Amino acid sequence: MIKKNLLLLLALSLLLIFAACSNSSDSSTDADSGEDGEVSTEPVSYHVFNATAGRDLDTNTTRIGKLFEEETGVNFNIEYLVGDLNTKVGVMVASGDYPDVIVPDAAIDTLLDAEAFIPLNDLLEEHGQNILDAYSDYLHMFTHDDGNIYYIPFGATVNEYIPNPNIDQGAFWIQRGVLKEYGFPEVNTLTEYFEIIERYAAENPQIDGMNTIPFTGLTYDWRFFAFSNAPNHLAGYPNDGGVMIDMDTHEATVYADSDYAYEYLKTLNEANAKGLVDRELFVANYDEYLAKLSSGRVLGFFDYGWQFGDARNALRDAGNPDREFMALPIVFDGVDYDQYLDPPAFTSNRGMGITTSAENPERIVQFWDNMIKEENQKLIMWGFEDEHYSIAEDGRYFRTDEQLALASKEEERNETGMATFEWSWPRLNGTFSDGNAVEPRRQPEVAFADYSDGDREYLEAYGISTFAELFAQPDDRPWYPVWSANIEQGSPQQIFEERTDELLRRHYARIVLADPADFEKEWEDFVNAYRSLDVDAYENFFTEVVENRLNGEW
Amino acid sequence: MSIQQTPTPIEPKQLTPKQKPTGFMLFVQKCKEQKVLLLMSLPFLIWLFIFRYVPLYGWTMAFQDFRPARPILEQDWAGWKHFEFLFTDPRFFEVLRNTLAMSFINLVLGFVTAITLAILLNELRNLTFKRVVQTISYMPHFLSWVVAAGLVSYTLSLENGIINIILTNLGIVKEPILWLGIGEYFWGIIGASDVWKNVGWNSIIYLAAITMIDTEQYEAAEIDGASRFQRIWYITIPGMKTVIVILLIMNLGYILESGFEAQYLLMNPMNMDYAENLDIFVLRYGISMGNFSLATAAGIFKTVVSFIFLFSANSIAKRLGEARLF
Numbered sequence: 001m002i003k004k005n006l007l008l009l010l011a012l013s014l015l016l017i018f019a020a021c022s023n024s025s026d027s028s029t030d031a032d033s034g035e036d037g038e039v040s041t042e043p044v045s046y047h048v049f050n051a052t053a054g055r056d057l058d059t060n061t062t063r064i065g066k067l068f069e070e071e072t073g074v075n076f077n078i079e080y081l082v083g084d085l086n087t088k089v090g091v092m093v094a095s096g097d098y099p100d101v102i103v104p105d106a107a108i109d110t111l112l113d114a115e116a117f118i119p120l121n122d123l124l125e126e127h128g129q130n131i132l133d134a135y136s137d138y139l140h141m142f143t144h145d146d147g148n149i150y151y152i153p154f155g156a157t158v159n160e161y162i163p164n165p166n167i168d169q170g171a172f173w174i175q176r177g178v179l180k181e182y183g184f185p186e187v188n189t190l191t192e193y194f195e196i197i198e199r200y201a202a203e204n205p206q207i208d209g210m211n212t213i214p215f216t217g218l219t220y221d222w223r224f225f226a227f228s229n230a231p232n233h234l235a236g237y238p239n240d241g242g243v244m245i246d247m248d249t250h251e252a253t254v255y256a257d258s259d260y261a262y263e264y265l266k267t268l269n270e271a272n273a274k275g276l277v278d279r280e281l282f283v284a285n286y287d288e289y290l291a292k293l294s295s296g297r298v299l300g301f302f303d304y305g306w307q308f309g310d311a312r313n314a315l316r317d318a319g320n321p322d323r324e325f326m327a328l329p330i331v332f333d334g335v336d337y338d339q340y341l342d343p344p345a346f347t348s349n350r351g352m353g354i355t356t357s358a359e360n361p362e363r364i365v366q367f368w369d370n371m372i373k374e375e376n377q378k379l380i381m382w383g384f385e386d387e388h389y390s391i392a393e394d395g396r397y398f399r400t401d402e403q404l405a406l407a408s409k410e411e412e413r414n415e416t417g418m419a420t421f422e423w424s425w426p427r428l429n430g431t432f433s434d435g436n437a438v439e440p441r442r443q444p445e446v447a448f449a450d451y452s453d454g455d456r457e458y459l460e461a462y463g464i465s466t467f468a469e470l471f472a473q474p475d476d477r478p479w480y481p482v483w484s485a486n487i488e489q490g491s492p493q494q495i496f497e498e499r500t501d502e503l504l505r506r507h508y509a510r511i512v513l514a515d516p517a518d519f520e521k522e523w524e525d526f527v528n529a530y531r532s533l534d535v536d537a538y539e540n541f542f543t544e545v546v547e548n549r550l551n552g553e554w
Numbered sequence: 555m556s557i558q559q560t561p562t563p564i565e566p567k568q569l570t571p572k573q574k575p576t577g578f579m580l581f582v583q584k585c586k587e588q589k590v591l592l593l594m595s596l597p598f599l600i601w602l603f604i605f606r607y608v609p610l611y612g613w614t615m616a617f618q619d620f621r622p623a624r625p626i627l628e629q630d631w632a633g634w635k636h637f638e639f640l641f642t643d644p645r646f647f648e649v650l651r652n653t654l655a656m657s658f659i660n661l662v663l664g665f666v667t668a669i670t671l672a673i674l675l676n677e678l679r680n681l682t683f684k685r686v687v688q689t690i691s692y693m694p695h696f697l698s699w700v701v702a703a704g705l706v707s708y709t710l711s712l713e714n715g716i717i718n719i720i721l722t723n724l725g726i727v728k729e730p731i732l733w734l735g736i737g738e739y740f741w742g743i744i745g746a747s748d749v750w751k752n753v754g755w756n757s758i759i760y761l762a763a764i765t766m767i768d769t770e771q772y773e774a775a776e777i778d779g780a781s782r783f784q785r786i787w788y789i790t791i792p793g794m795k796t797v798i799v800i801l802l803i804m805n806l807g808y809i810l811e812s813g814f815e816a817q818y819l820l821m822n823p824m825n826m827d828y829a830e831n832l833d834i835f836v837l838r839y840g841i842s843m844g845n846f847s848l849a850t851a852a853g854i855f856k857t858v859v860s861f862i863f864l865f866s867a868n869s870i871a872k873r874l875g876e877a878r879l880f
Binding site for chain 2: 086087090109110113114211219220224279280282283285287288489490494495498502505506508509513
């Protein structure tokens with residue numbers, strides 16, 4: 001008897017489950033067809049995979065995410081990358097089992113190849129008018145050859161472009177104390193740069209009891225480009241990847257074996273002979289590099305600002321403003337002006353896409369469309385009014401010291417959701433319609449308030465109001481950055497890049513560390529090896545990319 | 555030992571009351587006798603088949619321009635293209651040399667040190683000390699190579715590295731040596747760090763082999779006046795020989811697996827000529843470029859080489875009359 005009852009119960013519960021399942025699918029179709037065009041706001045949760053590092057969370061646990069959920073009913077459960085990106089995405093692709101939304105970062109080509117993303121054109125047409133408006137100047141850049149849009153890139157510049165007041169991109173950095181010691185001289189060429197470092201190192205063989213490291217660099221693993229990109233910048237070009245684009249002919253040429261690279265390596269080789277180059281330049285790993293910078297005994301190096309934020313913070317916390325680093329726009333003798341600052345650019349090959357697994361994708365588009373509204377972008381970028389920023393009488397946004405401290409606190413940024421939404425989602429760049437910067441750090445009022453007394457001393461000495469003012473304004477380069485061109489998996493270009501990377505690492509190290517007498521021979525060796533690759537095909541590929549982009553085809 | 559069949563001079567008996575089954579009948583009869591054992595091994599055979607043989611169909615990828623998310627039979631066939639890329643790449647033979655060299659060094663060093671440690675531990679009479687030593691020597695095995703490589707690189711660093719501090723203070727070298735900056739040292743560094751990391755772990759199996767040796771042999775030897783060293787030489791080592799040979803044969807099968815993490819993490823522009831091994835090569839040109847076909851081709855190549863090594867080692871052992879795998 002009991003057995004029979006149990007069976008009945010089991011059968012009933014199974015029936016209920018089926019009923020529940022069919023019910024839910026029913027209701028979703030209702031929502032679809034129901035209120036013509038209008039999408040329901042009943043609660044729904046989507047699974048997001050974000051290929052950057054972070055802490056997994058539900059967006060509705062943040063203050064901003066909660067507000068958005070109230071407006072659209074959508075919650076996102078974000079899973080961040082743990083481990084290796086290509087492996088993770090490779091497994092997804094192999095199984096065909098995707099999260100609803102993916103931010104694939106560098107693995108985007110793999111997912112496009114696998115046709116994991118759904119075309120968004122119709123959805124945007126129907127539910128994403130705000131997105132289309134914000135991105136109107138850029139739509140052609142991420143519309144693919146088949147006429148479809150598969151993902152929304154981040155950061156459409158609207159209204160006016162504001163350059164970053166601080167340098168987070170490439171530059172030759174120098175310990176500020178060196179400049180102070182010699183009365184804040186103007187240092188503009190590579191020769192001057194090494195002269196002043198040499199002099200300071202000779203007069204100060206030790207800093208805080210440790211041996212002074214006059215010049216070092218970052219060469220570890222994939223970050224090697226921070227060493228090999230320098231000749232390009234010294235020649236007065238921005239970071240277009242492995243090529244530089246002629247301003248007149250728009251031709252792409254590689255610079256790895258150019259005269260610029262020769263001069264750069266020659267300078268380093270001579271500096272090495274004088275004992276100015278860190279012996280561990282090509283040996284130290286990333287952590288060791290950061291540790292060295294943080295120790296305050298490094299006088300100069302070339303790097304991109306975003307790579308050594310940890311070291312900068314450590315030096316700031318150490319409390320000696322003269323040990324901090326300052327970016328200098330160093331170029332070769334004879335080059336008129338530098339191009340270190342990024343031109344206003346739009347990275348078209350990164351973005352957030354909806355996969356074939358997502359049900360009711362219009363709900364996601366609706367969420368995006370809501371968040372890109374100006375008032376919501378203000379919420380995401382600036383935070384809550386009077387808590388994270390205040391508005392002056394003339395309508396300008398600013399931050400008081402307390403607000404600055406609060407808005408830079410990691411926990412606060414996580415709790416409000418600013419950290420979650422400010423990147424990896426459709427977003428704006430530039431300025432809002434009322435003239436305030438989209439990003440607070442680009443608002444001059446905020447940037448200036450954030451400078452320490454030590455910073456101000458240097459700014460005054462050089463007669464500038466932000467550190468970026470030392471640098472030349474970027475020229476107009478409508479094709480920038482060419483490295484964002486989609487390079488097909490396994491294509492000759494990709495193999496060329498891999499081989500080049502390997503050659504540069506091996507030979508640049510040898511060339512720099514060679515006895516000056518052997519320099520020419522090592523250089524010849526490298527040029528021969530490099531030219532045995534199909535350089536022309538690579539250059540032609542990018543010349544074509546530039547040409548296409550000038551014609552409006554991205 | 556194979557049984558030698560010598561022709562007997564005695565006349566075969568005329569009457570054979572019950573003929574011994576041969577060939578297939580013998581097989582069937584044996585199967586019947588051992589049916590319980592066979593049944594017991596069946597699950598493992600099934601496991602082996604499903605997880606080791608069925609996935610082999612993936613080898614077809616090596617002959618295709620494989621694109622994910624498409625059924626395997628709808629791929630474009632590419633013939634031997636990927637093998638060609640592999641074998642004609644100018645770096646390939648250097649990579650192969652590095653792989654074999656590091657593997658060989660790891661193999662020899664690994665065997666010698668693990669066996670030595672096992673024998674030394676076995677000779678210890680103080681049990682507490684023995685356990686402490688054993689635990690300490692195991693511990694690095696459980697460290698991830700990421701941590702271990704960090705330790706190695708710090709130990710070898712120019713200014714704070716303990717190796718350089720010791721060498722300079724003892725006056726053996728005048729200037730600290732940039733260990734990781736000299737390619738020729740790389741194989742040695744990998745070998746040494748591998749020993750440091752794995753010696754304790756590897757010695758476990760030898761310790762187990764030693765405990766199998768009959769203690770009466772030692773007693774007898776002691777009565778005969780064998781010294782401690784003689785006892786090791788004539789009893790312990792021959793007693794371990796079977797295990798050593800079997801392990802050697804099995805490890806030769808892994809000769810192209812020289813490890814990956816250690817080399818990858820300790821590699822830098824100055825030593826990459828000696829550091830890059832087959833796995834790193836495959837990672838760079840195969841997996842990180844989404845070229846799974848090339849990675850599969852390299853995998854097949856490795857399997858073939860492993861097979862050759864395994865079979866030759868086994869047949870050499872057979873000829874020498876030693877224990878062997880099959």
